[in-house]
Amino acid sequence: MKLCIRGGRLIDPANQVDTITDIHISDGKVRHIGNDSSDTSAHIINAEGLIVCPGFVDLSVSLPEPGKQQKGSIFSETRAAAANGITSLCCQPDTAPVVDSASVATLIQDLALQSGFCNVWPIGALTKGLLGTQLSEMGALKDAGCIGMSNLRAPFENSRVLLRCLEYAASYNVTVFFNAVEHALANDGCVHEGSFATRLGLKGIPETAETVALTRDLLLIEQTGVRAHFGQLSCARSVELIADAQAKGLPVTADVCIHHLLATDDSIQGFNSLSHIQPPLRTETDRQGLIKGVQAGVINAICSHHQPHEMAAKMAPFEATEPGISSLDTLLSQGLQLVKDKTLELPQLIALLTTGPAQVAQLNAGSLSVGAMADMCIFDPNEHWQVSPATLKSNGHNTPLMGKSLQGRVRHTLLAGRQVFSASE
């Protein structure tokens, strides 16, 4: 089937393209960019006034399947991803059972393939059961399609176990995804240790819970030479530490969750459990530090850190609620807010949502060169919409943006040249 995306503004950061043009697609691939009036058989998508870019790559999504079907399904969440321009997502190993065996990794990919909305790349568990004591079968997990291994925010029994994990991962050229947290310092806290935590009487997580762990992790990365990625940084100091490591030549990348670029710990006022997220939202100084990290290229990607929950998970006193925000539906609009605020240029934002994360996960995605897979997002940067249960595509309605008016909405999403989402349908 042939397809022509006509008259849109093509932004393809990998090829430094930003121009109004046509894109011709056949057999799932980009065939030609520019005018080609000879091609009359193609189905035409009119993209005038719209932005055309590579499909987004999301480095952190918690899929509710297997084991957490009260929160949604692989079908519901990959459909939501497609509706929001995401064509590749990396899913975290926090399923039940966790992704510590090839069979679970395969099951997730099979269900994703059957759903047909989005490429799904599992991140495997770094230790068995995420328990931090025994190495997982990283070789088998890698063979089963895992693009990296992570222990999420679960603790390691001790630093020796972590060291062994990194040594073993390095032997198979496995990327280790870190979520830096020193548990003794986090001390079961649920929010940033700041004046809001003090007023609300909520247990705080100090900045050092992240930076102490990060410093240790960087030293062990240096020792083992493992390729490492730090997910969802929350502190300005963390950005400095990563920048220093990168300057030293360590193979280290980082991402930030979109919420940490836009919100701070004042969002927890009134015990608002919808803003309960791990790592916690921190101060304005931290937010500015993260923004600088993104602008300077220290942070390579922006992720949704999507964690859909059933409402009951949030219907309890703050400390007893499950952390996490349903974010697939708001990722693009929030990103465009950064452009509106003049924090980022539009092509910069798109790079952080496409080539940046694709390079981190070493995926053949995130660009629209001739011959590349036609994974594409076509969006209207000006369309206004209101966040409501009716407009959210994710099964999770747990977002602090509920009721807010946002700008920017996806019109079409193509996966290998096939329309997996169209707003007009």
Next chain:
Amino acid sequence: MEPIAESPQLQLTEQGQLRHFLTIEGLSKSLLTEILDTADSFVSMEQQSVKKVPLLRGRTVVNLFFEASTRTRTTFELAAKRLSADVINLNISTSATTKGETLLDTLKNLEAMASDMFVVRHANSGAAHFIAEQVTPNVAIINAGDGRHAHPTQAMLDMLTIRRHKGGFENLSVAIIGDILHSRVARSQIHALKILGVPDIRVITPNTLRPYDIESMGVKVYNQMSKGLADTDVVIALRLQNERMQSAMLPSQHEFYSRYGLSCEKLKYAKPDAIIMHPGPINRGVEIDSDVADSDRSVILNQVSYGIAVRMAVMSMAMSGQTTQNNAEGNL
């Protein structure tokens, strides 16, 4: 049922009357003064032989204690009975929640039994707030202590004690000593003192028991009793839990007593007419010396008796506000 992002003046009616009592923070000086004035009238009533008024006749008050408590629960029960309410005591920690029923379900069931007021104590900060906002907004919620967040009736009985013994708040210097970090009482006291116009509020504590940026609540922080107690009018000691020694917060009870325990010797730094307060129950020889606790400057037992009057005041005011609000919304 979606959680709402903002809860402006959750505890007040549209006319600014109290309908829940969740926290002192954000309340006006006039409202706090109204609580104190109302409580004062109940204190004088306690001198009479008939101690009951019919303000809550026909109303059902449920004491929901998810955390063990004897004194607070008893004073709430007495207060409700003196207001002629029907009172049910539920010790939830030993009932429904151990069977796996959620807080949400427990409360929905109790609401269905036509309760008018819940008096709630819970180990999680924000529990009372959550119930008032999300679960049973048409039932008046009185916070009897939530985690480290607030214990507003305790703070108000402390304010009543101060006003009755010191005549007012405007020129006072007040010191709160000990475990501020874990203390919902201290947080509520600080808000109340601030709102009522106390110009000099101090906390005296080692840094392990000092909440992050507590200065932002309008207090001065001291590590030493000699400086912190200097020329104070009101000295409040807080209870020190034994667990603090296990969690590396403090070296030993003895060390704490020698540095922060309220003894006659340390009390010399305060003004000669300074009063001594403690929310109870006291640990003699840990945070306070027996000589001090039993001295004529100690008003610790007065605090307990004012506790009933303050709870009567808050319960009657909140019930009246909640009824007005429900009538306005057509809920009844």
